[in-house]
Amino acid sequence: MTTHRIDSVRLGLVRLPLKTAISDAKVFTGRQKPLTEVAVLVAEIATSDGYQGLGFSYSKRAGGPGLYAHAREVAPELIGEDPNDIARLWTKLVWAGASVGRSGLATQAIAATDIALWDLKAKRAGLPLAKLLGAHRDAVRCYNTSGGFLSTPLDELLDNAEESLSRGIGGIKIKVGQPDAKADLRRLAAVRERLGDEVTLMVDANQQWDRATAQRIGRTLEQFNLEWIEEPLDAYDAQGHAALAASLDTPIATGEMLTSVAEHWTLIQAGAADFVQPDAPRVGGITPFLRVAALADHAGLRMAPHFAMEIHLHLAAAYPHQPWVEHFEWLEPLWNERLELRDGHMLVPHRPGLGLTLSEFAAAHRTDEVEITS
Known part of the structure; x- marks a missing residue:
């Protein structure tokens, strides 16, 4: 049986502005400022058999650049790996950045690639996730x-x-x-x-x-x-x-x-x-x-x-x-x-995987991007 490998991981940080500033109780009690944008960490994983998985994570208010920076550091661990081994790869990425913890920003940063791997697996099966x-x-x-x-x-x-x-x-x-x-x-x-x-x-x-x-x-x-x-x-x-x-x-x-x-x-x-x-x-x-x-x-x-x-x-x-x-x-x-x-x-959409493709709006609002290959 031929084993296919991960050829590349593309990461991007998208700044998504909201139409109006949003306030909940945390703003009314003085603990946060109104929310004006969502930072979205996008991961696209390509494999040697021509499939591509799409995943994302996000942060409201602070944290977007941190998610992107951490994901960029640990994502090279995926290159050459079998994309089917999702649980093992999740553990590998967690331990690659374990010195900053196994929760919080560290796990939110690897969420985008984990979701992309599940999207990829469903696409290869021809099924909605x-x-x-x-x-x-x-x-x-x-x-x-x-x-x-x-x-x-x-x-x-x-x-x-x-x-x-x-x-x-x-x-x-x-x-x-x-x-x-x-x-x-x-x-x-x-x-x-x-x-x-x-x-x-x-x-x-x-x-x-x-x-x-x-x-x-x-x-x-x-x-x-x-x-x-x-x-x-x-x-x-x-x-x-x-x-x-x-x-x-x-x-x-x-x-x-x-x-x-x-x-x-x-x-x-x-x-x-x-x-x-x-x-x-x-x-x-x-x-x-x-x-x-x-x-x-x-x-x-x-x-x-x-x-x-x-x-x-x-x-x-x-x-x-x-x-x-x-x-x-x-x-x-x-x-x-x-x-x-x-x-x-x-x-539930009938399209394979998550059933999503990135829009031109997403491309236009990327502030950071990197492609990681072998």
Whole structure:
């Protein structure tokens, strides 16, 4: 049997500007500045048999140049390797940069190449990635987040929600966590009144409450029949999240900020989430994401992966328990393709791999690029 090898790895850093500056609770509490762009690390891996895989990672606010620099240092380890050995190659890259850790920026930098290898493997099989992994469904329930930021005036937020539902999106998430909790409650009440009791609603506090505040506000939020309360506490407060999950009727969702399997295992063992929200680019790629998914499945948890719908649609489709996928259109300018929405669901594309090709916009907004060969 002929073994094909990795001939080249092309890395690029793309600066993706947002149409308007975005603020969530972290901005309202003074911990961050408004978000104006997303930095996207793109990896393209070419093999000796003529196939090419595409993957990406990302950073909001700081970190994009760091992702690119670390990926550039360790990517030469892939040259000449068998692209099928994805798990071994993930471990090889992690250990190549282990002096800066096996989580955080180090794993987010190698996520782009790991995702590219999975895209490549699915393309060689002639299958969408979800089918390669073993899909449980061909469409996944989806909810919109991008229309509900705290920086969005209430009238515009309500219009965004109705527009999302009319496009075929199945749920609406709005941001909370303002210093004045009454302002959050007024916005949420207005959304529920406009959309009615049948529409699925979620809220996201972006880690800005302490335990006492989260408990008190969580009890008040029970009246709105929410699908979940997201990140009510610091992302690493597994015990605090577990206490909320045990005491509230409304489910707790968290996990998006974690950057390793070990961190997710701590969360799951503590019973800290009803919905686990891993992010493949943040946790280090599809290889570790699948490990998190296996742990979550074993615990009987529901899943709602964070951001990067272009990747997470496939991963959610392969999760045994009925998941959600998050609709964020921010990355759409990077691709020539669009995901299809219908009846509250996002449809898994029939195209091989992730089903994505880079657009001219992506090429025009690259600030750094390198091609690594033998």
